[in-house]
Amino acid sequence: MKTTIVTYFKHLGFTILILLLILIPIGISEGAQLSYGHDPLSLNLDGEGPYAFFKNDSMITVKYIKGDKEHGFYLNEKEYPIHDTIPSEIYFPLDATSFNVSIRPNFESPKSIYNDSNKILAISDIESGFKTFRDFLIKNNVIDTTLNWTFGKNHLVLLGDFVDRGFSTTQVLWFIYKLEQEAKIQGGKVHFILGNHELKNMYGDYQAASLKYTFVASMIGKTQADLYSKNSVLGKWLSSKNVIESINGNIFVHGGLHPKIVDLDMSIPQINSYIRSTYYHAPYPKIHKDEKELLISSKTGVSWYRGYFKDDLSQEEIEQPLKKFQAQAVIVGHTLQFRVASFYENKVYGIDVKHPKDYHKNWPSYDSEGLLISNNEYFRVTADGKIKKL
Structure with a gap:
């Protein structure tokens, strides 16, 4: 009986191994990946923005999220005349870097x-x-x-x-x-x-x-x-x-x-x-x-x-x-x-x-x-x- 059980699990293990050897390459060929090591900085919202909206025909509202989950969040909000060049900073939490951009909200469709x-x-x-x-x-x-x-x-x-x-x-x-x-x-x-x-x-x-x-x-x-x-x-x-x-x-x-x-x-x-x-x-x-x-x-x-x-x-x-x-x-x-x-x-x-x-x-x-x-x-x-x- 014991020998039969051991033989069964050996066959089962071998079958699983064969299936993995077949399925893993198929999965990879279809773009499948195993994700691991998620970084919690992905949900750091302190400095997230800017989010810019047209308040009316003459003003733009620019919003940044400030704060954190422990102490609470709040908004840094400011309005600008629509024809102004609006200086903005974009923050990237993963490596604590940032870059600046000038918002000019007048857009034309490009050539084709x-x-x-x-x-x-x-x-x-x-x-x-x-x-x-x-x-x-x-x-x-x-x-x-x-x-x-x-x-x-x-x-x-x-x-x-x-x-x-x-x-x-x-x-x-x-x-x-x-x-x-x-x-x-x-x-x-x-x-x-x-x-x-x-x-x-x-x-x-x-x-x-x-x-x-x-x-x-x-x-x-x-x-x-x-x-x-x-x-x-x-x-x-x-x-x-x-x-x-x-x-x-x-x-x-x-x-x-x-x-x-x-x-x-x-x-x-x-x-x-x-x-x-x-x-x-x-x-x-x-x-x-x-x-x-x-x-x-x-x-x-x-x-x-x-x-x-x-x-x-x-x-x-x-x-x-x-x-x-x-x-x-x-x-x-x-x-x-x-x-x-x-x-x-x-x-x-x-x-x-x-x-x-x-x-x-x-x-x-x-x-x-x-x-x-x-x-x-x-x-x-x-x-x-x-x-x-x-």
């Missing part, structure tokens, strides 16, 4: 098409990871160690999903805002192309947002819907952004181009204009079909489409949309890759990778990557600044 000979560095899906984002830009000579723009007249493309799934959404957005201003002074350009998670935050889907921001909204006397509403400075800024751009013959879009986009008689600027008009409305199928639903659908929309990696597309289905927009390649985020890589005879570049998290560790661990385009050549760039031709 750019043609020059300057370099392009693209990164996507940072998901509220300020430290990861900051350190990647430092190592790749986009900014210096004091967080100032050093990329000259070149292009920095931020390919969507810089919000949600993390604790530093506010820091990340204000950092992009700051870099936009500095790049412009030097003749460079920051292209913040919205992903589906930026859109979700604008139309009120917060399932992927950290619970932290539910409490932040409450503390500043708002709801989560207010944080990126048209009445907030960050919301108004986000609502001015594009979802697709052509830069030096390359299409940059978070999700991708569905093959049927060739049937739409719309240019890239027209696509951006139409989708901007829908930013604060969740997509849903309508009784009376409109061909433009293709652009905003959560399956086929340019910020949502995963067909390059999930569907069995022909080379022609890849190339026809590129021909329509006179482009040589499309660069996308949204769908996770092991590393930045090219597909479909170098017509598609996938740049969404697993980035390190600011406030906890993961196993297996990954490093950030991006895509560099220089002299019509494509390179994978890593978190330590190394470059490898694709």
Whole structure:
């Protein structure tokens, strides 16, 4: 009897081991990770902000959260004339650093098409990871160690999903805002192309947002819907952004181009204009079909489409949309890759990778990557600044 029991548990243990050896690689291939070592500083709200809102046509209210859980929280609140340049400080609790930004709440939608000979560095899906984002830009000579723009007249493309799934959404957005201003002074350009998670935050889907921001909204006397509403400075800024751009013959879009986009008689600027008009409305199928639903659908929309990696597309289905927009390649985020890589005879570049998290560790661990385009050549760039031709 004893021998039978021992034999049973040996077989059980062996079976479990075999299953683990099979399931762990499958899980890793699907992007699964084990999180551990959570840092409690993620919920340090002392100095959280600024949260800026339009009080009326002439004044802006700027709010910071002060205090802590033990002694209680309070608001530091101040009003400014709308035409003033508002000096602001953004604090990052993890390493007790900060940076300054000047809030200028007048926004115009950027161009959709750019043609020059300057370099392009693209990164996507940072998901509220300020430290990861900051350190990647430092190592790749986009900014210096004091967080100032050093990329000259070149292009920095931020390919969507810089919000949600993390604790530093506010820091990340204000950092992009700051870099936009500095790049412009030097003749460079920051292209913040919205992903589906930026859109979700604008139309009120917060399932992927950290619970932290539910409490932040409450503390500043708002709801989560207010944080990126048209009445907030960050919301108004986000609502001015594009979802697709052509830069030096390359299409940059978070999700991708569905093959049927060739049937739409719309240019890239027209696509951006139409989708901007829908930013604060969740997509849903309508009784009376409109061909433009293709652009905003959560399956086929340019910020949502995963067909390059999930569907069995022909080379022609890849190339026809590129021909329509006179482009040589499309660069996308949204769908996770092991590393930045090219597909479909170098017509598609996938740049969404697993980035390190600011406030906890993961196993297996990954490093950030991006895509560099220089002299019509494509390179994978890593978190330590190394470059490898694709």
